[in-house]
Amino acid sequence: MxxxxxxxxxxxxxxxxxxxxxxxxxxxxxxxxxxxxxxxxxxxxxxxxxxxxxxxxxxxxxxxxxxxxxxxxxxxxxxxxxxxxxxxxxxxxxxxxxxxxxxxxxxxGLGELLARLEQLKKRLAGEGLFAADRKRPLPFLPHRIGLVTGRGSAAERDVLEVARRRWPAVRFEVRNVLVQGPSAAGQVAAAVRELDALAEVDVIVVARGGGSVEDLLPFSDEELIRTVAAARTPVVSAIGHEPDQPLLDFVADLRAATPTDAAKRVVPDVGEELARVHQLRDRARRHITGRVEREQAGLEGVRSRPVLAAPHRLVEGPAAEVRALLERSRRVLGHRLDHAQTDLGHTLARVVALSPLATLERGYAVLQRADGMVVTDPAGVAAGERLHARVAAGAFEVTRAQDAGGRVGDEQATRGQDADGQD
CATH class of the missing domain: 2.40.50.140 (Nucleic acid-binding proteins)
Structure with missing residues (x-):
């Protein structure tokens, strides 16, 4: 060129x-x-x-x-x-x-290692091992806690001391294992399986006091992750680290920032619980007292109403009305009886005035034949026929007399005969 x-x-x-x-x-x-x-x-x-x-x-x-x-x-x-x-x-x-x-x-170097861990994380997440719906709640007050940690480590001391200070009656089942090195993951997984098989263990805490990414590799081991995922007992990851998270944090039911934090999350504080009990008791007392006072005020309000304060007033009004109606009915009935009595007197007077007896008292008599028929025509009475005479003072029998010519006499002759004493 x-x-x-x-x-x-x-x-x-x-x-x-x-x-x-x-x-x-x-x-x-x-x-x-x-x-x-x-x-x-x-x-x-x-x-x-x-x-x-x-x-x-x-x-x-x-x-x-x-x-x-x-x-x-x-x-x-x-x-x-x-x-x-x-x-x-x-x-x-x-x-x-x-x-x-x-x-x-x-x-x-480290980046290559993190890349492999990221691939493992994605694969396990794809299997659903990190799903939130798999997380189990921790018991409120575990009777026995399983602890997997290094022998004589600061993590073991922190968990035991903090937990016993918070709840003196708590009991631990401790398994000391290697937490660093090639065989650490297998020992941690075996300890988790052993504690998970104990029925008296309510929760398992896996604790380590932090470290570099290389030191924390055992807590991202696939065998350990699958062991924790298959455990029936809730597992708490308590690895003292912040920048990086081992895969144990994702599969555990609870992630604690440090072993001390794990002890606080797993064991309740007896002082705090007593204070909470006192608060709830005071709250319940205030609630019940307020409820009773409200009900009492309501009862007093009801009792102060006229219907309950003076219940006889409800009867006095209707009783007065009843008495007034009774007096009115008596007056009306009396007036009607008086009026009826007056009408009856007038009717009686008319009946008496129209009665045949009144006519008889004026001197008249009523003649009746033997069959009860009233004699109204002298021609209808035969000579010698007996008649029944009714006067005002009583009744007597009479006989029709004959005249000298064989004829029945007239009324004067009959009255004359009566005057002479003939029947």
Whole structure:
């Protein structure tokens, strides 16, 4: 190229850029190690942009990758992380810039370890081992607590002292195991299974006093995680750490920040409970007293009403009305009886005036034949026929007399005969 160019025959910039691009294409795919100096993930963008620098030299390269490639390590990779990038060099002819198109990103050292843990976490979460509906509530007052921790450790001392100070009657079933090293996970899992088999153990606490990520690896072991998930007894994770969480925290029924916090969460404080009992008792007393006072006030209000304060008033009014009606009825009845008596007297007087007896008292008599028929015509009476005569003072029998010529006499003759004493 140098031979084919001269001041008199220079090469255009575009052709030089194209020649550089051809040389770079021959490089192919390479593995590049470096440190992420800058990370740019734009929301919604399909590409992620990184600046990869050499920690030993002041050299950096731009790296681009699809978001799906970066998402595989997004949980364990950040600015400052050391990574291995499998990429292909790309030359942008128009801009004359070089970048690497990454097809795979691998964390180095601790990052690689965290990446494996993240993959295990996703797999176990996919099986539902971390689901919230699997979490069981802790008993209010456990009679016996299972404790899995290191022998003579500060975590064991903190849990025992704090728990007994809060509730002196609490009892522990302690299992001392290794909490660090290759065999620690197996020992912790075996201790959990042993305590879970004891019916008197109400809750199990797995405690450790913190440490580095490498020290806490046993508490992310798959065997331990599945053992805790299968336990029938509620399990509390009490690993003294904050920045990183072992997988035990996700599968446990309760995560405590420290062993001391675990003791406070598992065992109630006797002083606080007594105070709560006193508060509830006072609250109940106030409630009952207030209820009784309200009911008593209501009862007094009801008793003060006229209907209960002077119940006889309800009877006095109707009684007066009854008495008034009774007097009125008596007056009305008396007036009607008097009126009826007067009418009866008038009727009686009329009846007496119209009575045949009154006529008889004026000297008249009523003659009746033997068959009871009243004699109204002298011609209808035969001579010598006996008649029944009724007068005012009584009755007597009479006989019709005959005259000298054999004829019945007239009324005067008959009266004369009566006067002479004849029947």
């Amino acid at each position: 140098a031979n084919s160019s001269s001041p008199e025959a220079p090469i255009p910039v575009g052709k030089v850029s194209a020649l550089i691009g051809g040389w770079i294409d021959r490089l192919g795919e390479v593995w590049v190690e470096g440190q992420i100096a800058q990370l740019n993930r734009r929301p919604g963008a399909g590409m992620v942009f990184l600046t990869l620098r050499d920690p030993d030299r002041d050299v950096s390269l731009t790296v681009t990758c699809f978001r799906s490639v970066f998402d595989q390590v997004a949980e364990v990779v950040q600015e400052g992380s050391r990574v291995l990038v499998h990429a292909k060099a790309e030359w942008y002819t128009a801009r004359g810039s070089l970048s690497l198109r990454a097809a795979e990103i691998r964390p180095i």
